[in-house]
Amino acid sequence: MSDNPIQLLTEAASGEAERLTVLHAALVDRASAESAVDVTYRLVDSPVGSLLLAATELGVVRVAFEIEDHDRVLESLGSSVGSRILRGGDRLDPLARELDDYFTGRRQGFDVPLDLRLARGFRLTVLRHLSEIPYGSTESYGEVAVASGSPRAVRAVGSACATNPLPIVVPCHRVLRSDGSLGGYLGGLQTKERLLALEHAA
């Protein structure tokens, strides 16, 4: 006797993947309209590798490099922001366009709304100052500490940069050691070099 009916019932029907793509997109739209989503995200290609962009209703909440492991970043957003996370939607289209312009030298800053809920206290103060460092220039960790109101908190500035939830958009790559050497970077030192070179060349 044939087992074919059973086998066929569990196989993908033709056109199923396309149908699911349509249904998924409709789900994201409906869920967003009903505010039933905590986070939507998309991936974009860039000269520094694939970037994960994630946003809440308030604004962009996370930008992550591939080296940070996008799956782990999403898991961690599930715990910190909320697990109703869906891929897609149009919330991140403006940032994707601005990043494209940034990497081609046509844009020096970002205008998208930000959700800074992943940074608190002194780290948040540091991030707010970082956004004031102009395109193409740099500051030392010590200078950032002074500007953030805690001149002795140089190491804390370092860890604020290392845990910046919005790299590139909040330009922690513009912070160097006082001797001019690179210091650290959550996206890897090559990425930091590349961003600084881009900004100096433009």
Next chain:
Amino acid sequence: MKRPFEQAVTEHGAVVLRVCRAVLGPIEADDAWSETFLSALRAWPDLPDDANVRAWLVTIAHRKAVDVARAGARHAVPVAAVPDTTAPRVDQPEEALPDGDLWTAVAALPEKQRLCVAYHHVAGLPHPEVARIVGGTPAAARRAAADGIARLRSTYATDGRVSTHV
């Protein structure tokens, strides 16, 4: 559940769509799928981390399918002939599935058999789980699934597609 909901859609979206098709037919399946995942998304944060996500989704899909079927019955207008639910709609040509015969045969099964075939064979849930969803005992669920498959073998196979396969 702390895991991103997107994982549940990626891992179980296709199976839930097949279950909805088996239970409701291809046209109403889309609505049931959408209602299932929207409802699941809302409840996701409250689902325990060790829950069986597929069984949970199929349980929701079962309730949504009942709703969709009831709404269909409420809005039904008497017609001379029963419309062929597997006919492709012009605006959705991808529904012209080549294996539409099989889904027609599934749709023709008695309800209990159709549900047990859908939840056991299509969704892959064990019989006790199926019984929890459709009611009755696990043994009855097992028997209904077996009867359903036997019936599919006789109806669908004699259509000529697989009858020569031994």
